[in-house]
Amino acid sequence: VSGPAGKRAARRAPRPGRRAPRQILIGFVIRFAVGWIVSVLLLTRAPRLERLAVETTVAQLTGTARVLGFSATGVGNRVLVEGVPLRIGPDCTPTLPIVTLWLAVLTFPATWRMRILGLALSATLLWIYNLARILALLPVLRWKPGWFSVAHSYLWQTATLLAILGIFILWLRMQRPRPAA
Amino acid sequence: VTWFLRCTLWASGLAAPCWLLSSGYQDVVASAAEAVLAAFGEVVRIREIEIMSPHDLGMFVAMCLSSRNAPWRERRRAMLVGAAALFVIEVLTVVLSIVLAFGDPAGGFGRVQTAAGVSAVLATIPWVGAVLVWLPLLGHHELPPMVSVAAPAK
Secondary structure (H helix, E strand, O other): OOHHHHHHHHHHOOOOOOOOHHHHHHHHHHHHHHHHHHHHHHHHOOHHHHHHHHHHHHHHHHHHHHHOOOOEEEEOOEEEEOOEEEEOOHHHOOHHHHHHHHHHHHHOOOOHHHHHHHHHHHHHHHHHHHHHHHHHHHHHHHHOHHHHHHHHHHHHHHHHHHHHHHHHHHHHHOOOOOOOO | OHHHHHHHHHHHHHHHHHHHHHHHHHHHHHHHHHHHHHHOOOOOOOOOOOOOOOHHHHHHHHHHHHOOOOOHHHHHHHHHHHHHHHHHHHHHHHHHHHHHHHOOOOOOOOOOOOHHHHHHHHOHHHHHHHHHHHHHHHHHHHOHHHHHHHOOOO
């Protein structure tokens, strides 16, 4: 095809060696969705993992609070910081947000070096974020317990998803094109 | 980065109305899930569900409103199509979690023994839905430079 129609078609066609962005995104969405289904089915079979995540969160929360100068004790799935009691359930751990971000990193087109970096970065940052989130709820529980529901809802739902998105975008921006072969 | 900052502002602004609407909205999702199960001959009465919706809808709308590189008409269409898709995902996720929790242990995937197992299934709603629906609808308008960089070059 030649002339203006040919030029338009050439502009629309993906450049050699590079897929069109939308194709990349749709491929990513499909791989991610399949990976999510597999991950969820595996998680439903691993109650030991949830217990481990709860115990680790309780231990790290207690340790962090002590480092910050607060009195803190942790027994089982319960934490007491400055007299404020907290119960850490499986949903209070960063397991699912980390699984979400790991899947995103593993299913997005990238080099393995970048993927390994993404896995380490996302787990570390989300674990720190989750500890900060729980600690941020303590003053609400102590001084404005009536606001706990809305604060918990915002910090767990909206802010956590924003944290996942932000870390993923940060990782995307760290990508560099591979040298041409 | 500016897209992410706009999204943060929109999502934070929409969080309060989502929280206020959550109880009524979740009742609607529960009723729809009951209807789906009834269509397959399973009479189930859901007293209450906790699925962290409509925060997923709020996040999705925030992502669409922040996508300024897309024409307004396309954003509006994406919001309508995406909101419907998210509602379907919510209902199907609730149905699946009920089937896994109370289904026949001998059939299909078997019965999930732990409450956390059901939580993992329900986590599809908050952690996955909004982003996966937004990406194919509007993601290419906001992410092309990053996506192009991420694509392996030959």
